[in-house]
Structure formats: structure tokens, C-alpha cells
Amino acid sequence: MQVVIAEDNVLLAGGLELLLTAKGFQICAVTGDAPGLLAAIDEHRPDVTIVDVRLPPTFRDEGIRAALEARRRHDGLPVLVLSQYVEREYAGELLSDGRGGIGYLLKDRIGRVGEFVNAVRRVAAGGTAMDPEVIAQLLVRRVDDPISTLTPREHQVLALMAEGHDNTAIGERLAITHNAVHKHIGNIFAKLDLSPDDRGHRRVLAVLTYLNRNQSQ
Amino acid sequence: MRGRWAASLRGSAYLLSALPSAVLVLPLSGLASWHRRRAGRLLGVPAPAVRQGEGSWWRRLKTDPATRREALWPLVHLAIALPVGLLTLVCLGNIPVALTLMTLWWAIPGHTPPNLLGDIPVDGWDVALTVAPAQVLGLTAFALWFVPPMARAHARACLAMLSPTSAERLAERVEVLTRTREEAVGAHGAELRRIERDLHDGVQARLVAVTMRLGLARESLADGPDGAAELVGEAHDGVEEAMAELRGVIRTIYPPILADRGLSGAMSALAARSAVPVDLRVGDLGPLPAAVETVAYFVVTEALTNTAKHGRATRAEVCLDRSGDQLNVEIRDDGIGGADEQRGTGIAGLRRRVLALDGTVQLTSPVGGPTTIRVELPCRS
Numbered sequence: 001m002q003v004v005i006a007e008d009n010v011l012l013a014g015g016l017e018l019l020l021t022a023k024g025f026q027i028c029a030v031t032g033d034a035p036g037l038l039a040a041i042d043e044h045r046p047d048v049t050i051v052d053v054r055l056p057p058t059f060r061d062e063g064i065r066a067a068l069e070a071r072r073r074h075d076g077l078p079v080l081v082l083s084q085y086v087e088r089e090y091a092g093e094l095l096s097d098g099r100g101g102i103g104y105l106l107k108d109r110i111g112r113v114g115e116f117v118n119a120v121r122r123v124a125a126g127g128t129a130m131d132p133e134v135i136a137q138l139l140v141r142r143v144d145d146p147i148s149t150l151t152p153r154e155h156q157v158l159a160l161m162a163e164g165h166d167n168t169a170i171g172e173r174l175a176i177t178h179n180a181v182h183k184h185i186g187n188i189f190a191k192l193d194l195s196p197d198d199r200g201h202r203r204v205l206a207v208l209t210y211l212n213r214n215q216s217q
Numbered sequence: 218m219r220g221r222w223a224a225s226l227r228g229s230a231y232l233l234s235a236l237p238s239a240v241l242v243l244p245l246s247g248l249a250s251w252h253r254r255r256a257g258r259l260l261g262v263p264a265p266a267v268r269q270g271e272g273s274w275w276r277r278l279k280t281d282p283a284t285r286r287e288a289l290w291p292l293v294h295l296a297i298a299l300p301v302g303l304l305t306l307v308c309l310g311n312i313p314v315a316l317t318l319m320t321l322w323w324a325i326p327g328h329t330p331p332n333l334l335g336d337i338p339v340d341g342w343d344v345a346l347t348v349a350p351a352q353v354l355g356l357t358a359f360a361l362w363f364v365p366p367m368a369r370a371h372a373r374a375c376l377a378m379l380s381p382t383s384a385e386r387l388a389e390r391v392e393v394l395t396r397t398r399e400e401a402v403g404a405h406g407a408e409l410r411r412i413e414r415d416l417h418d419g420v421q422a423r424l425v426a427v428t429m430r431l432g433l434a435r436e437s438l439a440d441g442p443d444g445a446a447e448l449v450g451e452a453h454d455g456v457e458e459a460m461a462e463l464r465g466v467i468r469t470i471y472p473p474i475l476a477d478r479g480l481s482g483a484m485s486a487l488a489a490r491s492a493v494p495v496d497l498r499v500g501d502l503g504p505l506p507a508a509v510e511t512v513a514y515f516v517v518t519e520a521l522t523n524t525a526k527h528g529r530a531t532r533a534e535v536c537l538d539r540s541g542d543q544l545n546v547e548i549r550d551d552g553i554g555g556a557d558e559q560r561g562t563g564i565a566g567l568r569r570r571v572l573a574l575d576g577t578v579q580l581t582s583p584v585g586g587p588t589t590i591r592v593e594l595p596c597r598s
Contacts, residue, residue, distance in 0.1 A: 053477075054477075060476065060477040060478070061477045061478065084464065084467075084473070085464055085467070085468070085473045085474075087473075087474050087486050088486070088489055088490060089474070089482070089485060089486040089489060108457055108460045108461065111453060111456065137489075137490050140490060140491070140492050
């Protein structure tokens with residue numbers, strides 16, 4: 001699997017390269033800024049791109065802009081955005097095109113190598129990987145919100161689903177059976193008035209779109 | 218002409234009511250502020266705010282020029298108000314006299330004929346119909362054209378004497394600035410100490426614990442990998458906690474979203490995260506100093522947190538706009554009100570931060586709601 005990395009911090013870029021190479025990824029290019037990233041994508045057509053939010057010259061949100069630009073140019077190119085902090089505002093922007101193949105994680109998560117590699121693969125396959133902190137921000141309970149009608153267990157299931165996990169992973173994490181997961185999801189979809197037909201990545205996107213819209217009222 | 222009548226009426230009332238106080242000269246501060254108020258009203262200017270000095274009246278008399286001027290004012294007042302007040306009294310009083318004598322001079326009982334102003338006896342119709350109407354006209358003209366300027370002259374003299382001089386105003390401004398600057402320096406120091414403590418007690422302590430575990434793991438690797446795995450796992454958890462804590466500390470120093478997106482971007486992020494739905498209105502803010510942006514951000518954060526925690530509100534409204542060199546921030550909610558600055562530290566801390574930038578905070582929160590916080594921050598950039 002081919003990867004392009006945009007990370008201006010040499011230490012982190014080196015670490016990512018080392019880690020991903022060890023896990024069998026092929027690193028095509030490591031660049032330190034947004035124009036370099038767009039050029040590298042044009043040249044290598046990677047399976048997935050990993051981008052830091054803060055890049056030169058201003059070290060603000062260049063990474064987010066570059067990711068959105070790359071996805072515009074290359075029709076939903078899978079991008080995993082990494083950051084020292086997460087804002088649901090940025091998540092909303094990354095999700096705004098309503099397509100999969102998008103991830104937004106804290107840099108802290110790289111340390112959990114197995115999970116991180118899973119997230120990279122999931123994004124490359126058109127899925128999503130949203131940081132638990134982003135989801136927590138999206139799931140702030142509001143007075144008049146259908147989300148406040150969910151049971152604590154349903155809340156947990158919804159959070160994991162929104163992070164991008166499939167039913168099997170959700171079941172493993174909560175130590176419940178596949179059937180129980182299935183039942184919770186059915187209830188959640190009924191309470192939130194979402195279409196139960198959506199499956200897989202489409203289902204996650206439906207949930208994220210719901211949370212995103214629900215919050216920006 | 219109607220305006221002139223009104224002005225004459227106002228001027229007369231002003232001068233006549235000045236008369237008794239000119240006689241009863243009492244060096245009271247209350248009297249001085251009464252004079253200031255009515256002089257301001259007559260001239261259509263706000264009565265000057267005068268800061269009450271500290272200490273007893275006698276002590277202030279020795280040290281404070283404003284108090285000395287106030288003490289001197291009754292004499293000046295006496296010198297001006299007595300003649301002009303009497304003049305007005307004579308003028309206004311003689312208009313009805315002349316009017317009455319003009320027609321009813323013959324009906325006044327007594328051995329000597331009644332007198333007009335200037336001791337002119339009215340002893341026949343010739344005087345009654347010439348001198349009396351002339352006096353009515355003359356006195357009315359005086360009341361119309363001379364009383365208002367006299368009243369204004371007195372009021373101007375009053376304000377000139379009882380307002381702070383520009384030097385005093387400047388001195389007061391310097392005093393306020395010195396105080397807020399001291400508070401700003403103090404707040405800055407307190408903030409540095411807080412950051413130091415947060416890093417020392419939190420992140421640093423966690424990293425020490427991690428280092429100890431890694432050290433132990435390293436030693437036990439020699440004996441076999443089993444014990445080491447658990448220690449390395451714990452160390453890993455510890456580092457993650459340290460990172461989360463560090464993120465929290467950074468957020469309290471300078472929120473990253475503020476650095477990335479500026480104040481209006483940070484506001485929409487805040488509004489989106491708020492547990493109470495927020496109507497956000499942000500005007501054209503232009504470039505703002507980072508210190509002002511940070512304080513405005515924390516004001517809104519604190520206000521929304523309070524709203525969600527205590528206010529039982531279903532909606533909040535956040536408005537930011539800039540008028541010239543001032544940033545206005547207003548947060549309203551439809552909650553139960555009753556916010557008490559004395560009880561919580563949140564609003565007090567907020568006020569300190571705003572005062573440090575020479576801004577102002579207004580909190581209105583009657584029991585039963587709604588709560589409004591209005592903050593004005595000077596932002597000369």
C-alpha cells in the first residue's frame with residue numbers, strides 16, 4: 001500500500017515512516033508543505049495520504065486546506081489528517097463532501113500502533129477514522145436533542161460507530177455479542193430517525209452527517 | 218418665539234431657585250452636586266462626574282483642589298446669583314404689578330397713589346396707559362432676552378468651577394491606568410504561576426512516573442520479557458495521559474483554534490461545541506491584538522460554561538462587533554438568572570482578565586433571568 005506523508009516536523013515524519021514501513025506500507029514521499037504534498041500526490045497517486053494540520057508557512061490549518069484541495073482534485077482521495085489537537089469544526093469541513101476515505105486523529109493515537117495501522121487501512125479502503133475526542137465533541141448532549149434519549153450503552157455504540165468501527169470491532173471493544181451490537185444499532189437508528197438500509201461506510205457517514213448537522217443548528 | 222418663551226421660563230426658574238441657596242451658603246458637597254446637576258441640565262450637557270476623595274472634609278480641603286473649589290463656590294455663587302437672582306425677581310415681580318396698575322390703579326385703597334417700578338406714582342389714566350404698558354413691554358423684553366443669557370452665564374461659571382480641571386481628569390486617568398496596569402502585571406504573574414503548577418504537578422509528574430517504569434522495564438528485560446511488558450504498557454498509558462494533559466494546558470494558555478482561525482473562527486467552533494444551542498452573530502472585527510482575542514475567547518467560553526452549568530437555559534446568544542477602537546462582546550441566555558459574582562470564581566476571574574486590558578464588564582442577572590454579560594475591550598491595534 002502506497003503512502004504519501006506531509007509532516008514538517010522531521011522527528012515525527014521519521015517516526016511515521018519507520019512505523020509504517022515496519023508494518024508493510026510503502027512510503028512514496030515525505031513532504032514538509034502543502035504544495036509539495038499536492039505535487040507528490042500528482043506524481044505517485046498514493047492509496048492513502050497522511051497530512052499534518054499545521055504546515056508552513058503560517059502553521060495554522062494549511063493541512064486541512066491541502067487535504068480538501070487534494071480530494072477535490074483527485075475525486076475523494078483517501079486522506080488521514082493528524083493533529084496535536086482536534087476541533088469538530090475541522091472534522092465538519094473534512095466530512096462536508098459526504099464521502100468516505102477520510103480520517104482525523106490526534107497524533108497521540110500513533111502510539112497505539114495496531115489501532116493506528118488499522119485506521120490507516122480503513123481510510124485507504126474508503127472508510128472513516130474519527131478521533132474519540134472529535135466524536136465526544138459531536139456527542140455533547142443538548143436539551144432538545146434526540147441523542148439525549150439514547151441509553152448509556154447505545155451512546156457508547158454510537159460513539160464507536162461514529163469513530164469508524166464496524167460491528168465486529170464494536171462488539172469486541174464493549175465485550176458484547178454481534179447480535180447485541182446489531183440490536184443497539186437498530187434502536188439508535190430508530191431514535192435518530194436514520195435510514196436502517198445504510199451499511200458499512202455509508203452507515204458511518206450517515207451517522208457523522210447526522211451529528212454534524214445536528215450540532216451546527 | 219416659543220423657544221424664547223421657554224428659555225426665559227427655564228432661565229427664570231433657574232435664577233430664582235438659585236436665590237435662596239445663595240443666601241443659605243453651606244459648603245456641602247451635596248449642594249455642589251445639586252448645582253452641577255441643574256447647571257448641566259440648563260446647558261444641556263451631562264453633569265460632570267466628580268470623584269469623591271477619601272478622608273474627612275477638612276483633610277480633603279487641605280489636599281484636594283476640587284474640594285477647595287467646592288468650598289469656595291458658595292461665595293462665588295453668592296456674588297453672581299444674588300444680583301442676577303434679585304434682578305430676575307424684580308423684573309418678573311413687576312410685570313404683574315404693572316399689568317394690574319394699568320387697569321385697576323383707581324381701585325387700590327390708600328391715601329397715596331400706588332407706585333410702578335421706579336417709584337412712579339400712578340395717579341391718572343395718562344400714566345396708567347403710557348408708563349405701565351411701557352414697563353410691561355420693557356420687563357417682558359428683559360425676561361425674554363436677558364434672563365436666559367444670565368442663567369447660562371451663571372451655569373457656565375458653576376460648571377467651570379465645580380468640574381474637574383483637565384489636569385485633574387488626566388491625574389485620575391493616570392491613577393486608573395496605574396491600578397489596572399498593576400492588576401495586569403499581577404494577573405500575568407498569577408497566570409504564569411498557574412501554568413508552571415499545571416505543568417509541574419501534571420505533565421512533569423507523569424513523565425517522571427513513566428521514566429521510572431521504563432527504567433524498571435529495562436532492568437527486568439535482562440531477566441525475561443514477561444514483567445517488562447506490563448511495565449512498558451503502563452509507561453505507554455502514562456505518556457498518553459501526559460499528552461492529553463499537556464493539550465489541556467496548551468488550550469488554557471492560547472487556544473490553538475484561535476491561532477488557526479482567528480476570533481470569528483474560534484467563536485463558531487465554541488458555539489458548535491456548546492451544550493446549549495447558540496445563536497452566533499459576529500460582525501466585521503478587523504485585525505485584533507492577540508491579547509484581546511484571547512480574553513474575548515475566554516469570556517465567551519466562561520459565559521457559555523456557566524450558562525450550561527447553572528443557567529438552565531435552552532438558548533444562548535453571542536454577539537461580537539467592533540465599533541472603532543472597541544470590541545463589544547455580549548452573551549445572553551434565557552436561563553433562570555441569579556448569577557452571583559461573589560459566589561463563583563468564574564465571573565471574578567473573567568472580570569480580572571478584562572480589567573487587565575482596561576476593559577469593562579457588565580453583568581445583569583436578576584433572579585428569574587435572563588442573564589446578560591456585556592464586555593467592552595479597547596482594541597487599538
